[in-house]
Amino acid sequence: MSGRFITLEGSEGAGKSTNLEVVCKTLVQAGIDVYRTREPGGTPLAEALRKLLLAEWDETVDGVAELLLMFAARRQHLVNEIEPRLAAGQWVVCDRFTDATFAYQGYGRGLPLSYIEALESWVQESRRPDLSLYLDLDPKIGRARIADRVQDRLEREELMFFEAVRQGYLARAREQSHMHVIDASVPLAEVSAAVAGVVQTFVASQT
Numbered sequence: 001m002s003g004r005f006i007t008l009e010g011s012e013g014a015g016k017s018t019n020l021e022v023v024c025k026t027l028v029q030a031g032i033d034v035y036r037t038r039e040p041g042g043t044p045l046a047e048a049l050r051k052l053l054l055a056e057w058d059e060t061v062d063g064v065a066e067l068l069l070m071f072a073a074r075r076q077h078l079v080n081e082i083e084p085r086l087a088a089g090q091w092v093v094c095d096r097f098t099d100a101t102f103a104y105q106g107y108g109r110g111l112p113l114s115y116i117e118a119l120e121s122w123v124q125e126s127r128r129p130d131l132s133l134y135l136d137l138d139p140k141i142g143r144a145r146i147a148d149r150v151q152d153r154l155e156r157e158e159l160m161f162f163e164a165v166r167q168g169y170l171a172r173a174r175e176q177s178h179m180h181v182i183d184a185s186v187p188l189a190e191v192s193a194a195v196a197g198v199v200q201t202f203v204a205s206q207t
């Protein structure tokens with residue numbers, strides 16, 4: 001049987017790293033063989049594209065150029081890592097995927113969603129996440145939580161950008177049945193318990 005594809009999305013400072021661990025542990029405890037990866041990234045070429053995407057440049061980074069680089073990295077990652085692992089029966093847990101593109105490049109940058117939908121069909125063919133957990137947090141709270149971290153090009157965007165990104169995720173969650181919104185404003189232990197609960201329910205529904 002082929003594996004399942006689970007993605008985790010979250011606003012900055014929403015506890016994504018901790019909860020990725022929770023997702024993986026919950027699956028391992030259920031006896032599932034898990035492969036953890038991230039986007040942009042996940043292969044040598046895609047990780048090199050990630051570095052370019054997050055670096056500061058002495059020029060404006062065009063939104064469409066940013067979008068195409070995201071999808072170039074995604075294609076490489078899908079073909080060389082994600083698809084072969086799913087075909088071999090492994091479950092793949094990915095830190096961000098195309099829901100992030102809709103939220104950041106679509107709602108954040110204001111690019112037409114039709115561009116993203118077209119690239120999604122072209123690059124991913126029929127592949128979509130089976131389950132996606134979105135850790136939702138007011139960006140004002142999230143930014144305060146990560147204020148002491150060194151920030152990359154995207155993290156340095158204005159608050160308005162992150163508010164639009166959040167609205168993008170929430171709009172997508174209303175339309176897409178694979179997305180589950182988790183309130184990340186409550187204490188981390190409660191967030192993790194909610195994450196584990198959604199993953200356990202999903203596992204139970206697959207067997």
Ligand code: TMP
Nearest residue numbers: 039040070096097100101104105154155
């Ligand atoms: P991370 O730091 O959460 O791993 O994600 C890297 C950054 O890339 C984060 O700011 C979100 C952004 N991003 C996009 O803008 N579009 C995408 O499609 C993906 C996957 C990430």
